Amino acid sequence: MALEIKSFPADYSKAFSEIDLSNPYVHTNQGLFELDSQTFNGRAYVYMPSNLECSAWSVTLLVPKNSDLLSFFTSSGWKDLADERRFLVFLAEAPKDGWNADPYTLDFLKNLDAAVDDKTHYDAQRFCAYLVGYEDGACVALQYALYKPAAYAGLGLLFQAESAANNIATLLKQAELSTPTSTTKLPLFIETDQLLKPTESIVSHFIKRNQTSPDPLHGTDGIIRYIASQKDHHNSVNEQPVSHIAIKTSSKKGSFINSASARIAWNELRRAIRTSGIGDGYLHPYRTLSDWHITKHETTIDSVLRHWYEYIPQQTTSREEKRPLVIFLHGGSQTGQTCIYATEWMNVAEERNFIFAAPTGTMRNFGSSGAPHPAWNACGSHELFNDEAFIKTMIADICSRNNIDRSRIYIAGHSMGSAMAQRCALAMPELFAAVASNSGVVVGGFMGDFDSPGVKEDIAMPAIWIQMGEHDVGGGTLESNHNAERTVRYWIKRGDLDSFDDARTVTCGRYRTKTWQTKKGTPLLSFTTTLDKPHAITPEDAWLYYDSFFCKFSRDETGSLNYLGKPV
Numbered sequence: 097m098a099l100e101i102k103s104f105p106a107d108y109s110k111a112f113s114e115i116d117l118s119n120p121y122v123h124t125n126q127g128l129f130e131l132d133s134q135t136f137n138g139r140a141y142v143y144m145p146s147n148l149e150c151s152a153w154s155v156t157l158l159v160p161k162n163s164d165l166l167s168f169f170t171s172s173g174w175k176d177l178a179d180e181r182r183f184l185v186f187l188a189e190a191p192k193d194g195w196n197a198d199p200y201t202l203d204f205l206k207n208l209d210a211a212v213d214d215k216t217h218y219d220a221q222r223f224c225a226y227l228v229g230y231e232d233g234a235c236v237a238l239q240y241a242l243y244k245p246a247a248y249a250g251l252g253l254l255f256q257a258e259s260a261a262n263n264i265a266t267l268l269k270q271a272e273l274s275t276p277t278s279t280t281k282l283p284l285f286i287e288t289d290q291l292l293k294p295t296e297s298i299v300s301h302f303i304k305r306n307q308t309s310p311d312p313l314h315g316t317d318g319i320i321r322y323i324a325s326q327k328d329h330h331n332s333v334n335e336q337p338v339s340h341i342a343i344k345t346s347s348k349k350g351s352f353i354n355s356a357s358a359r360i361a362w363n364e365l366r367r368a369i370r371t372s373g374i375g376d377g378y379l380h381p382y383r384t385l386s387d388w389h390i391t392k393h394e395t396t397i398d399s400v401l402r403h404w405y406e407y408i409p410q411q412t413t414s415r416e417e418k419r420p421l422v423i424f425l426h427g428g429s430q431t432g433q434t435c436i437y438a439t440e441w442m443n444v445a446e447e448r449n450f451i452f453a454a455p456t457g458t459m460r461n462f463g464s465s466g467a468p469h470p471a472w473n474a475c476g477s478h479e480l481f482n483d484e485a486f487i488k489t490m491i492a493d494i495c496s497r498n499n500i501d502r503s504r505i506y507i508a509g510h511s512m513g514s515a516m517a518q519r520c521a522l523a524m525p526e527l528f529a530a531v532a533s534n535s536g537v538v539v540g541g542f543m544g545d546f547d548s549p550g551v552k553e554d555i556a557m558p559a560i561w562i563q564m565g566e567h568d569v570g571g572g573t574l575e576s577n578h579n580a581e582r583t584v585r586y587w588i589k590r591g592d593l594d595s596f597d598d599a600r601t602v603t604c605g606r607y608r609t610k611t612w613q614t615k616k617g618t619p620l621l622s623f624t625t626t627l628d629k630p631h632a633i634t635p636e637d638a639w640l641y642y643d644s645f646f647c648k649f650s651r652d653e654t655g656s657l658n659y660l661g662k663p664v
Contacts, residue, residue, distance in 0.1 A: 099128050099166050099175075101141065104217045112461035112468050117400045120459055120481075121431060123148045124467040125217055128166075135207050136188075142211070142218060143169070143185040145178050150219040150469045151434040153183035154212055155226050155362070156248075158233030161194030163353075172230075173355025177362055184220050186211060188233075195232040197239050197263075205240040209247050219429050219469040223372065223437060224382075226365045228252035230352065235263045238298070245280035245305075246376035250365035254287045254352040257295055264298060280376045281306045281324075281339035285364040287357055289346045299341060306339035319344050319364070334636050335378040338368045371438045372632035380437065388442055392433075395493065397486045404455035404490050405432045407442045408498065418501035420450040421494060422646065423487070425457065425513030427535075427633070428471040432456040435510070440635040444642050451498055455490055457516065458483055460542070472509075472516035474544035476523065483516065484523055484550070491527065503653075506646040508532035510633035511569075514562075515543040518583070521558050523550040529657065530559040530649040532641045535568050535631050537583040546586050556657050556664075557591050559649045561622045563637070565629030572625045574610070580623065587621045588612055599623075618664045620657075 104125065105111075111124045123144055131140040155178075159168045165187055169175050178185045188208055195201060212225050227248040229237025234253040241251045255264070284302045288295055299322070303310055308322040315321060324337035342364040346352075370377045385392065389410055394403045409419075422445065426435035432454035436442070445452040458481035460471035473483040494500060507528050509517035514536025521531040522544070538544055564572040564580060571577035574584060585596055591614065594600075599610035600619070606627035611619045622645075650658045657664040 153224040156186040158229040160231035161190040173358035249370035250283040287344040420504035425509030427511030474515040
């Protein structure tokens with residue numbers, strides 16, 4: 097069946113009411129859609145396979161000159177691959193005279209890059225976005241990658257050496273002269289018909305950039321790989337050495353527009369993901385849920401099929417003692433599955449012997465302005481999915497199957513999940529001993545408020561830690577973020593803590609923390625500004641939350657809060 101190019105709906109008013117409650121997290125749109133024609137002049141499209149879940153992976157393809165876009169998409173194998181693996185494909189058609197390394201093309205690629213983050217019509221995740229260029233498209237793909245290497249988690253270049261390699265090498269030389277100090281790592285895949293000197297210069301550049309071993313490994317699959325060196329790697333928590341280089345050569349000249357090449361490119365590129373973090377973000381290896389030993393669980397709440405992802409420590413299954421439970425709530429537009437890659441809570445759970453769960457929240461209703469995507473019902477609205485009932489049901493289910501220490505149940509969240517974590521502290525305080533909020537506070541409206549329906553103020557508050565990045569949305573300090581100050585003042589009053597101006601202040605590295613104590617001297621509320629950090633969650637945060645915060649708090653059989661085993 098021929099592909100039909102569609103236009104996105106102008107009005108999404110009915111989208112939320114038309115969600116399939118038995119499969120609620122799929123994209124509203126399906127098929128091939130033209131991206132904004134005023135921005136891209138009819139040269140850019142996005143393909144969304146059927147039953148594609150929100151928070152999807154994506155590949156951006158730069159189609160070579162003199163190629164019909166629809167024919168290329170099908171004959172290259174990327175459409176079938178997207179249907180099979182369920183990821184978004186952004187397609188960019190070459191100008192009539194082909195791709196050129198000029199300012200107009202750079203602006204075009206900037207806009208195409210920005211389109212990945214547009215949540216109006218689809219929901220793609222930046223950490224698993226890849227850029228692939230064919231022939232002359234490979235030249236400008238490299239140009240953009242050298243200009244903004246952290247934009248994608250991997251770069252694919254497929255070209256015939258005699259026609260494209262010299263142009264690529266020229267671009268590379270220009271980039272090295274203009275930005276000689278750029279060391280941002282970027283996994284690379286090349287498929288070409290022969291390794292001429294220009295191609296070898298590309299490889300040499302990326303060996304140095306990615307800090308790989310200079311000695312290639314020749315695989316039985318015909319792929320030459322340069323593996324990232326452990327020797328020069330210094331940060332195993334936030335980032336792992338996965339900036340590999342893979343090169344596939346053909347025995348004869350010919351087109352790489354075929355399904356075999358697409359599949360090889362996809363399999364090589366998807367080995368790495370780039371999570372958000374300090375500077376250019378962090379590279380991590382991609383693992384399947386099975387690799388992580390994570391299981392998916394489902395339940396039905398108010399006729400809506402809900403799910404969460406669960407990790408049980410693998411090396412301590414024979415122990416009989418009760419274990420804590422840590423719940424992490426994803427940010428807006430993510431799901432329980434995709435937030436796993438940004439936080440890697442499983443590593444902490446394995447080492448500290450607790451059970452970890454990552455649920456997926458409500459579908460947010462944007463009215464006429466955009467398609468629904470996953471968020472959290474932090475305001476307790478009856479018009480959205482009942483997230484509070486879902487979280488309670490999930491906890492009950494986990495406790496029914498595992499020996500859980502109910503006095504040590506903790507919850508954390510990022511962004512929209514941070515707002516929901518605050519909602520849990522307000523509306524379900526009896527369930528949690530401690531709550532950690534990352535990059536989000538109570539702001540009113542959809543994000544919840546202190547007078548939203550269901551708030552319980554007659555139960556002792558859990559311990560609260562709020563962390564904001566220096567460059568966070570709304571400001572990362574109490575001086576710059578009115579809502580953060582308002583949230584802190586609420587909890588000070590709620591817990592009868594030290595006055596706002598009497599906070600204990602501690603500086604540790606890039607962390608600037610203010611803490612408010614109870615009359616007994618218990619540090620019950622903290623606010624941290626993390627220097628250099630944007631609106632991001634990192635694996636380092638997971639370790640900090642558990643070791644420096646969660647493990648110190650519990651609730652006794654009466655529901656009273658304890659700190660280091662003693663009453664608060």
